[in-house]
Amino acid sequence: MTATKALVDGAIVAKRNLIKIKRVPDLLVFSTMSPIMFILLFAYVFGSAISPGGHANYREFLIPGIFAQTVIFGSTITGAGMADDIQKGIIDRFRSLPMSRSAVLVGRTTSDLLNNVLVVVIMSVTGLIIGWRIRTGFVDAAVGFLLLLAFAYAMSWVMALVGLIVPSPEVVNNASFMLIFPFTFIANTFVPTNNFPAVLKAIANWNPVSSVTQAERELFGNTGGVPPIHTWPLEHAKVYTLLWCIFLVAVFVPLSVRQYRRAASR
Amino acid sequence: MVDVIQARGLVKTYGKLRALDGLDLAVPEGTVLGLLGPNGAGKTTAVRILTTLLTADGGSAQVAGYDIGSQASKVRSHIGVSGQYAAVDEYLTGFENLDMVGRLYGLGAKAARARATELLGRFSLEDAGDRPVKTYSGGMRRRLDLAGALVASPPVLFLDEPTTGLDPRSRIDMWEVIAELVSGGTTLLLTTQYLEEADRLADDILVIDHGRAIAQGTADELKAQVGGERVEVVVSSREDLDAARSVLAEVAIGAVQVDDHTRRLTAPVRGGAEVLMQALRGIDAAGIGVLDIALRRPTLDDVFLSLTGHAAEDAIVEAEAKPGAATVKAGDPA
Ligand SMILES: Nc1ncnc2c1ncn2[C@@H]1O[C@H](COP(=O)(O)OP(=O)(O)OP(=O)(O)O)[C@@H](O)[C@H]1O
Numbered sequence: 001m002t003a004t005k006a007l008v009d010g011a012i013v014a015k016r017n018l019i020k021i022k023r024v025p026d027l028l029v030f031s032t033m034s035p036i037m038f039i040l041l042f043a044y045v046f047g048s049a050i051s052p053g054g055h056a057n058y059r060e061f062l063i064p065g066i067f068a069q070t071v072i073f074g075s076t077i078t079g080a081g082m083a084d085d086i087q088k089g090i091i092d093r094f095r096s097l098p099m100s101r102s103a104v105l106v107g108r109t110t111s112d113l114l115n116n117v118l119v120v121v122i123m124s125v126t127g128l129i130i131g132w133r134i135r136t137g138f139v140d141a142a143v144g145f146l147l148l149l150a151f152a153y154a155m156s157w158v159m160a161l162v163g164l165i166v167p168s169p170e171v172v173n174n175a176s177f178m179l180i181f182p183f184t185f186i187a188n189t190f191v192p193t194n195n196f197p198a199v200l201k202a203i204a205n206w207n208p209v210s211s212v213t214q215a216e217r218e219l220f221g222n223t224g225g226v227p228p229i230h231t232w233p234l235e236h237a238k239v240y241t242l243l244w245c246i247f248l249v250a251v252f253v254p255l256s257v258r259q260y261r262r263a264a265s266r
Numbered sequence: 267m268v269d270v271i272q273a274r275g276l277v278k279t280y281g282k283l284r285a286l287d288g289l290d291l292a293v294p295e296g297t298v299l300g301l302l303g304p305n306g307a308g309k310t311t312a313v314r315i316l317t318t319l320l321t322a323d324g325g326s327a328q329v330a331g332y333d334i335g336s337q338a339s340k341v342r343s344h345i346g347v348s349g350q351y352a353a354v355d356e357y358l359t360g361f362e363n364l365d366m367v368g369r370l371y372g373l374g375a376k377a378a379r380a381r382a383t384e385l386l387g388r389f390s391l392e393d394a395g396d397r398p399v400k401t402y403s404g405g406m407r408r409r410l411d412l413a414g415a416l417v418a419s420p421p422v423l424f425l426d427e428p429t430t431g432l433d434p435r436s437r438i439d440m441w442e443v444i445a446e447l448v449s450g451g452t453t454l455l456l457t458t459q460y461l462e463e464a465d466r467l468a469d470d471i472l473v474i475d476h477g478r479a480i481a482q483g484t485a486d487e488l489k490a491q492v493g494g495e496r497v498e499v500v501v502s503s504r505e506d507l508d509a510a511r512s513v514l515a516e517v518a519i520g521a522v523q524v525d526d527h528t529r530r531l532t533a534p535v536r537g538g539a540e541v542l543m544q545a546l547r548g549i550d551a552a553g554i555g556v557l558d559i560a561l562r563r564p565t566l567d568d569v570f571l572s573l574t575g576h577a578a579e580d581a582i583v584e585a586e587a588k589p590g591a592a593t594v595k596a597g598d599p600a
């Protein structure tokens with residue numbers, strides 16, 4: 001009963017968030033423009049100087065990394081959305097209604113997942129235009145996209161907690177830039193990690209951003225025949241990524257729901 | 267009568283500050299309790315606790331027969347809340363806001379839509395119903411928020427300063443809506459800064475300050491507590507003060523107070539306009555020049571001031587804007 005109610009109420013809240021995206025299209029424009037910009041900048045500016053090794057072509061190497069980075073940045077929308085709801089006071093209405101205590105979070109993460117689907121589609125098209133190709137079959141490619149979205153969804157719950165704790169949406173945005181830039185750069189997203197200094201290399205190899213990226217490259221056939229670095233997370237990138245998704249959801253769903261119950265606005 | 271809202275010893279602290287300091291209150295079924303108090307008295311805190319938005323640090327309360335702590339979700343399905351700051355979604359239209367609330371109450375799609383349309387009409391928002399709330403004025407948001415509280419026709423209603431920021435026309439409309447709800451049997455807890463509002467809507471008034479109840483009663487009882495009628499006279503010249511005092515002493519039922527500085531005399535009286543006429547005749551016969559003379563009945567302003575020692579600034583401004591509301595005096599420099 002509570003689970004169905006959470007889903008039904010969650011769907012109502014998700015619909016409301018999607019209406020907001022429709023009314024304020026700038027949000028979507030910015031969340032898709034920046035990955036397009038990243039793709040073009042890296043492909044044309046760094047692409048000429050970076051060689052990922054083997055037969056790989058840098059643009060093919062790059063796109064899975066950009067996918068991973070973008071969905072992680074996308075998760076900040078969840079945090080900013082929660083903080084905004086608290087600041088604007090609408091959360092008081094929700095909290096005074098006999099609705100499921102997790103519905104606002106379920107709705108928020110669901111609408112952000114749909115937003116991410118759209119962003120991934122736009123990025124894929126951009127990638128295809130500049131020469132990225134999927135070299136595997138339909139099933140592998142589908143698993144690739146699903147894994148990417150699963151990771152995005154898990155990250156949304158992390159950011160939801162952040163959004164419930166910090167005082168304003170601006171703080172979510174600023175704080176997330178501070179954290180997400182190193183998180184997504186100390187990884188194999190843009191360059192292979194082989195030549196990283198030892199400490200950074202260790203971090204990068206265990207960083208789930210690297211495993212997501214590696215899993216994407218394998219599932220889309222963009223590795224150029226180069227085997228992964230010899231560490232467990234990268235040799236088992238799909239499993240390692242999935243474990244992270246499960247871990248993040250298992251930890252951050254209850255934490256966020258608990259924080260939601262507490263979060264008093266103003 | 268059953269107490270639909272009942273609280274005992276509510277305490278809420280913020281660090282050293284005791285926002286609520288052992289507040290008790292009871293609202294019998296179908297009645298209106300007006301919670302009155304100066305800024306920072308703890309009105310909003312009390313409302314937020316009773317509506318389960320905030321947890322108390324001490325004390326207990328039941329709303330509609332359910333405990334606010336252990337049966338919070340039961341409480342929520344029996345109440346409607348309109349907080350001090352409108353809790354509406356800026357990006358949705360007025361209709362979408364109400365429709366969403368209806369669905370979250372579990373009304374079902376069709377009923378939620380019908381209810382949204384009905385409430386938009388009731389709060390004169392039908393023309394704005396299809397516009398995003400972003401484009402609404404403060405008063406329109408306020409009305410939409412109140413409509414949100416009424417979506418599920420809850421038997422218990424909490425309204426935190428429901429008419430703050432409304433123009434006089436909308437305020438009167440709002441009072442009508444509220445009176446109608448109450449006559450339909452809704453139990454209401456209302457906070458307000460407008461004493462006239464409490465006077466008009468509340469069956470019972472609870473005055474709080476520093477998180478504690480300091481007085482309770484009907485508007486009339488509270489006024490009686492502050493004192494009865496009095497005649498106030500402002501003489502034109504200081505020399506006349508003594509003569510005026512002896513004239514007033516004849517009609518007064520207690521000591522006449524004299525303020526040298528403002529040349530104002532105040533005499534407690536009984537008998538209304540009759541006594542005022544008598545005083546006027548006496549003053550006229552003595553050839554005393556007066557700037558102002560008035561029969562003054564205690565207002566809730568007086569209650570407020572004498573009980574809390576703070577000025578009810580908003581309320582005074584309010585009374586000035588409406589000449590002849592409770593007093594028959596003109597040109598009072600407040
Ligand atoms: N989140 C908070 N943190 C710290 N202090 C708070 C908080 N919320 C309320 N207070 C304090 O608690 C006291 C009571 O506040 P409350 O909002 O209940 O007053 P109020 O009677 O509603 O006042 P007003 O008429 O201005 O709306 C105030 O002194 C206020 O500063």
Ligand SMILES: [Mg+2]
Nearest residue numbers: 309310311350
């Ligand atoms: Mg208040």
